[in-house]
Each structure stands twice: as C-alpha cells, then as structure tokens.
Amino acid sequence: MLKTTLRNYYAEQIYHKLEQSKSALKKEFTTENRINTCYLDDLLNVDDVLDIYNAFPEKENLLQLKDLREYKYVGIQLDKYNPILEEIIYAFQDTRVVKLIAEITGIEQLMPDEYLYAGGVSLMEYGCFLNPHLDNSHDKDINNYRVLNLLYYVTPDWQENYGGNLELWDQGLKQPCRTIHSKFNRLVIMVTNRNSLHSVSPINYHARRCCVSNYYFSPTPAEEINYYHVTSFRGRPEQNLRDIVLRGDASLRNLVRKVFKNSIKKPHFYRKS
Template sequence: MVYLHEMDENNGLIAGDIDRDKGSELRESFQSADPFPHIVIEEFLPSNVLEICVGDFPAGSDVAEQKFDRHQERQKESFNPDILPPSTRQIFYSFNSRPFIRVIENITGLKGLIPDPYFAGAGLHRIHQGGHLSMHADFNHHKPMNLERRVNVLIYLNKDWRAEYGGQLELWDQGMTRCAQSILPVFNRCVIFNTTQESMHGNPQPINHPERVPRRSIALYYYTSTWDETKRDTTTQFRVRPGTTDRVDWRTKINEVAVELAPPVVIRNFRRLKKHLAGTH
C-alpha cells in the first residue's frame, strides 16, 4: 500500500481534499524513535512518480550545482530541481506545496514549516562508486530567508540495493558512541528526521556496487521562522566514529575559529575576496 496515495502518479500533484490529519498516526513513533526523532516509511510515493525522477536524473555531472570530493564527503553531487526537466520540477514543487507540508507537520509535530524555494543543498543527490558521506549534523541557518532548519526528508531511488553495496544511512547518538540505526537506501523508502545539532547522520560506508551503479536519492529540507540572534550559525558539523579511519574536519574548525576571533570587517572582506576569486575561474 502506497503511503501517500493521494499524490497523482503522473504529475506529482497531491489531491486538495487530502485528509488534514494524515501523518498524525505516525507522530508517536516519530517522536519516540532512537537515537533522535525520525521515522522510516516504506512505499512512500506512487512508484511512477519516482520513475519520473529516475528517468530525468542527469546522466553526467556537468549540470551539478554542487560537487564534493574530500575525505568527509567523497564523490558526491547534488542537482537543483530548477535545472531538471519539467516533469521532475513539477514533483519538487509539489514537495513544497501545502498538502505535502501538512503531512510532514503532522508526522513531526512541528507546525509552521516553511519550504525552500531555493532548494539550498536539496534536490537530487548522487554518490558515485567509492564515495561516502561521513557522520555529521547539518547546517542550521538558511541565510537568504533567515530561517532555522528543522526537518530532513530523504527518499531513495535505488532498485535492488543490497547491504554489501554500502551507502546505508546511519543514525548515531550525539556522543558518537553507537550506531542506533542502519537504513538501507532502497527504492521508495523515505526517512524523515528532526534536524538539530544532535541528529548525527550520514552514509559512511563507501558505495561498492558490482556494476558501479551510484547511490541516488531525493533530499528535501524544511524550516521554521524561529531563527534569532541568540542562535549560533553553524555549517555542516562532521564527527568521527570511534575505531575508524574517519578524519576530523579541521578546515571547518579553523574557519569557525577565524570567524569567532576576527573583526566583522575582516570577515566581510575575506568573503568578498573568495567570491571574486571564484568568479575568475
């Protein structure tokens, strides 16, 4: 049984008369989950909706909005929905619609969720053979809209994916003492979780598909208008698993110390210089 059967399988639109309480039946399971609030939903969308996304997935990397290839995030790409074909763009716009947001609010218990028209860091994600994403807590501030990040929604696009192929989504406790959940990224499996500095997650096991098929997913982020000057703006915070070859993200740590210690005028000029240098390449 498809969970969000109210979504049209041809265009991704959600029926306007969808039950206003849909998702509330999952809230208790969501809020009591270990190690932090989350839920895994099988057969989340009509399969044809995801087939559209798979069919529209860029074959190459030239239109990727972001590419990452360092120790903490290896062989990872993200594609903003606005550069994708209209069929997939429509589906992403539906993810930003009131009926879909209300379902996420009912599941999480968080009201007033705000979608991101910029799709900052969101969209279609791909990790190639040998790639991984180390354990981390996500950035917490949407600067253009001055919003606080609150919820992640991940929907997987990988058919016939086995544990030996790697890429499992791992959820760890805040102290990084144990992996509480290991979730295989199989087709039409959805994971929803609170986004806080305690929600340590990642897929640290390198992709190892025998036919070199990459790991693909849909990533959606939702916010609230609760950001204020008392909160500390943080970028992605990587953490090291005990007994592994994970590396400390010194680049981020050094940048954060520099921001804390340097006068604002120095930081502004440094950012202008970085932007200028990026534009000359």
C-alpha cells in the same frame, strides 16, 4: 501532463500516503532517546518513481564534492535537468504536504525552501560516502533554522548491503549507529538540530544511488535553545586522525562564519531565472 499538473499529481500521492500512516509516523518520529526520525515506504506509484530515477542526469552533469568530508555528486540548478526532477522536489513543498508533516513531527511554523539551499538531487556511486556530520543550522540568509531533512530514495532494487544507507548516531560516535536502508521508493523524515549527527555509509556496489532531498525551516529551532553552526563533519570511530582534522576544520569555519556572517558566499542554492 502540464508541469503544474505533474507537481500536483505527485503532491496528491505524497499527501494521501502520509495521511494514511500519520499516527504511526508521529509515534515513530517522537520515539525518545534517539534522533527524531521516521520513514514511509511505497510513497509513489512504482512507474512514477522509475520515471524520476530515469530522469536523473549523469554524474558528468552534476557537481562533484570530494574531500575528507564527503564524496558525492549534487545537482541544484534544476532548470538544467529533466523537468520531472523539479516537479518532484517542489511537490514536497506543497502546502498540504508541509502542513501534514508539521502535524506528524510536532514542529510548528514549518517553511519549505524554494531556493533549495543544500537540497536538490544527489547521486552516489561506488566509493562515495558522507562522513558523520551536523547539517548547517540555518537557511542561506541565516534568518530561519533548518529543522527537518526529507530524503526520498529512488534507485530500483537498491540492497542494504550495497552501502549508501543513512546512519544515525543516536548516542554519539562512541556507540554504534542506527541504519536506515536507502530503499527504493522510501521517504525518510529526520530532524536537524545540534545533536542530529548522521552520515551515509560508503558504497561498495557499482551502481548509482539517487536521492531527492528537501529541507524545511522554521523561525524557531527544533529544540528549546537558540544556536548557530555551519555544517560540521567528524571522522568515523575508526578514523582518529581524520576526526582531528575535521573537527579543526569545523571550528575554523564556524569562527569565520561568525565573524563574517553576512559576507560569506552561499553557492549551493537554486538561482531561478
């Protein structure tokens, strides 16, 4: 297939699958007293998902992020990788798909991000994790609010007990989290705002968990109040010392960003040639 044809082919599948489940997804997303989320299984034809998974680069060709906050591998400069990855990522930015997701979530003026700021592909293996955090509130130029996170999981036969699952801290860190299994061929749609505290459980299995991610933005936040913050991490409930360190780290970075708002380097976006 030509690149544009492949992108459209993926987008057609995504659109029709979402359309078939539109009412159920809308009801699930708007459930009260929790972080707004919904998910859809069997998004693409199985053979297509396997092609996407097999196109993932080895971890040596990705950027490793490893510290107290997280341990994972990410890829953003997509022209370095198999072109299939760029096509599936931008299929989620198809106008029809974005419009339909706006209808499902009730969030108006949705805009995809062609520069994939903090999006792209990610790979996690044994020992990887992502501590509880709030996503950066804005796009790379601090013009629009980040309002939705789309996570598409593509690892075959990934079992829930392997870890690497999405954790949603609906009532904060003092209450148990809600877990969404990072199941093969599953798309998760999650709101991002001041309260969407989420994490990825540590992986305890020797295999790679691969994910395709997109963020959507809007001129207005996904709630009634305006706000601004950098990506802000916390320790898990049992990580008291780490929590103190990470809260201090987030406060300092928020202060620095507010003072030097327009002069901070923004490295994690797709530099298209």
